[in-house]
Amino acid sequence: MRARESFCNAKSRREGGEGGDRRRDEGEQESAGYKEPLLNFITAHSTNISPTAAGNLEHKGRRMRNSLLRMLGTMMCVLAACADIAPVKDFNLEKMAGKWYIVGFATNAQWFVNHKAGMKVGTAIFAPTNEGDLDLSYANLNADGSCWRMTHLAHKTDTPGRFTFHSQVWNNDNDMRIVEVQYDDYAVIHTIKTKNGVSEVLNKLYSRTQVANANLQERFSKFSEQTGILSDNIVILPENAECPAV
Structure with missing residues (x-):
């Protein structure tokens, strides 16, 4: 994959964690900033609460601190992704046309x-327009035999x-980038989705067949x-029957 080194990747290596893993962002210096006010509160009210209750309160404070740090890490990673992930060079819109899985x-x-x-x-059906835009049509067969469908004009x-596209x-705004592609084989599409000022990353692995090889799956996971x-949130999907054409 052609992604540049992101904040998440560089930061996690400095701390000995995996690239992009928010769960390891719990440095002692940051912990102290959250812990001190909590301990002061416990001390000030120690006559009114039992040692057990005080311990539970401190434990909840630590969990809240860790959640805030993970949220901050996610926001930093998203910002880095927005800045660093570039589309593939020499992109050919016409060659993207057709059916993808x-x-x-x-x-x-x-x-x-x-x-x-x-x-x-x-x-997914990709259909280039005369204006250079991309019609996107998605379909997925549900377990009950019904079909879920969605369309966008990118x-x-x-x-x-x-x-x-919106x-x-x-009800979100999407910044979609084709970051790697072999037009007769596979494509990796990286999208930043923003709603109410909050952004999330979505990566999709597209293939001309229902099964991607192990090497491609690994590269997609690393990217x-x-x-x-x-x-835990990187999934290679199992095969499925197709919705009927419309």
């Missing part, structure tokens, strides 16, 4: 965390391989980690 999915978004276990391969930008379904995605 979405075989890999990676994001820390809560909806994905809640539903990833039941997700399977879906299809507008070209001044940078070839980079498109933007999702009516999710996603470099852009701040937790390893």
Whole structure:
């Protein structure tokens, strides 16, 4: 993958953690900044609470501190991803045309965390327009036999391989970049999704077939980690039947 070194990757190496892993961002100096006010509070009210209650309160404070640090790490990673991930050079819009299978999915978004276990391969049809935009049509066959469908018109930008669109379904703004592609084989698409001022990264692995080889899966996983995605949220999707054409 062609991603530059992100804040998450460089920072985690300095601290001995994996690239993009927010769970290791718990330095002692930062911990002290959160812990001291909590201990002062416990001391001031020690006559009113039991030692057990005080210990529980301090434990909850530590959990809150760690959650805040992870959120900060995520925001920094997203900002780094926005700045550093460039589209593939010599992008050819016409060669992107046709049917693709979405075989890999990676994001820390809560909806994905809640539903990833039941997700399977879906299809995407890319149709270039005369204006240089990209019509996107997605379909996924549900377990009950129904089909979930969604369409977008991705507008070209001044940078070839980079498109933007607003999702009516999710009510968010999308900055989409084709970061690596072999037009007859696979593509990696990196998208920054922003809603109410909050941004999240979504990486997708597209293939012309329903199965991507092991080497490509590994490269996709490493790229996603470099852009701040937790390893548990990088999923290679199982095969699935297709929705009927419309």
